Amino acid sequence: MENQQAIFFQTIKAALPEYQNMALSIAEELGISTNEAYKKIRGDSNLTLQQIIKLSDSFNVPFVYSPKQSLSVTFNYLSVNEDLNMVNYLKDLLDNLQTIKNSKQKHITITTDDIPVFHFFKYPELTSFKLFFWANSVNNFEVPFNSTFLSDEIIEISKTLHATYLEIPSTEIWSKDTITGTLEQIRYAFEAGHLNDTELAVKIVEQVKYCLTDMNMYAIGSKKTIDPNHTFNWYNCDVLGSIAYLVDFKDRMACYNRFNTFNYLRTEDQSYCLQTRKWMQGLIMKSVSFSGQGEKHRNKYLYSAFSECDKLLQEIGQAQG
Template sequence: MSDFQVAFFERLRAALPDYQNLAQSVADALNISMNEAYKKIRGNSALSLQQVVQLSDTFNVPFIYNPNQSSSVTFNFLSVNEDLNMVNYLGDLLANLKLIQQSKTKHITITTDDIPIFHFFKYPELTAFKLFFWANNVNNSELKFDGSTITDEIIALSGELHRLYLEIPSTEIWAKDTVHGTIEQIRYAYEAGYISNKALAEKVVEQVRYCLTDMNMYAISSKKTIDPNHTFNWYNCDVLGSIAYLVDFKESMLCFNRFNTFNYLKTNDQFYCEQTKRWMQGLINKSIAFSGQGEKHRNKYLYESFAACDALIGEIAG
């Protein structure tokens, strides 16, 4: 029990913002003395089942126990109903991103064949289109995209998500066709009549171009803001296999795997996260660097992506 308990407290520590003391937080949550809290953190005093539940509920961190060291992995996921309430969806993303951003040591590594949605959040129409497209996939509906879904609440949530992501050091590994997935979604929506407004369709494509221009700026300086701590590394790998987000807190890790188009499974199983980290490092070793000095390959990739955007704008305008 002692080893599992110590590991549990390490996950609690990683979930706390820098300014929050673990022992004080545990003492407050369990209504015990600081001295007793330190004993439990060190594993010298066993947690009761009720205390485990109390800490898990308070800090939203599960206590994981695998009998006989079995290879099973526990995942959590946000249950989104058929209405696909995007405010709730974005709110859940925001809660997760805040926990990551508040940690003293953090880094996100992403493998993806679709542009990470955090880059879209700067652009309301593009964000709304992406959420609309996902909603249509879930509901198999015939809804029209006219921009009416861009509410003030969604704009506010999106802006905060974008700001937080810029402040988190990250490494992104994109596939060969990562950009084209979004372009083809816009083309399909326009040709199928889901977007009847030409100006709106062109604006969404233009915002994909803006998004790629942002990526180029991040890659040139190897950081997402003027703060040198907000580092950014960008790679291109022809074959990825899955969309995954790995958050490394140094003391522990957290992994998100995307599924069902827009949703994700989340686990802090350290063995699974370690395997994912090794897999991602292997991909990086086989990838072409776009950030820093990777100007030649990055420019070619972006040129082809911009050309695809321009071609679609031409189709819409014609």
């Protein structure tokens, strides 16, 4: 219990803003003295089950317990119902991202064969299409897509998600086909008649190109904003195997594995996260760097990606003619 309690408090500490005193916050939430709060933080006094639940709810951090010799891993996930409430989905995503951003030390490593969604969120039409495609992956395209698919609220949340991600140091490992998934979704929707507005289809493809241009700028400076703390490292690896997000804090890690097209499983099981980190580090060793001085390889990759975009634009233009 002592070890799990120490890890629990480390998790809480990592989630708090720098200006917030943990002992005072614990004392306030549990209705105890600051002295007693310090005893619990040091492990001199055990938390009760009710106190664990209260702290977990208050600071939005899990208390993870795994029996000795257990090989099981506990995951949490956002349950999206049949009507796919995108507002709740994006709000949950934003809560997770803002918790990461507000942590004292943080870094996200992403392995992906699809462009990370946070880059899409800068562009309303591309965001609308991507979420439309996800939603209809289970509803089998009941209605055609148009630019009014998403509400103003969702667009605003998406823009906040994009801005928040830019402020978190990150490493992205893309496969050689990372651009292909989104382009194939656009091609399928257009050819099947789910995206029947030609001008809108062209605009969506153009916004994919804008995303790639953004990536190029981030890679050139090895940062996502003018703030040097918002570092960015970009790699290309031919074979990845899965889409995973690893959040590395000073004292703990959290792992997110994507499933069912758009959803994710989340765990803070440190053994699992450590294995994931070692796997990602191995991928980086086998990857080509696109950041900083990796101009030659980056330009070759982007040239191929832009060519794929232009090919799709040509197909759309020929269909219109």
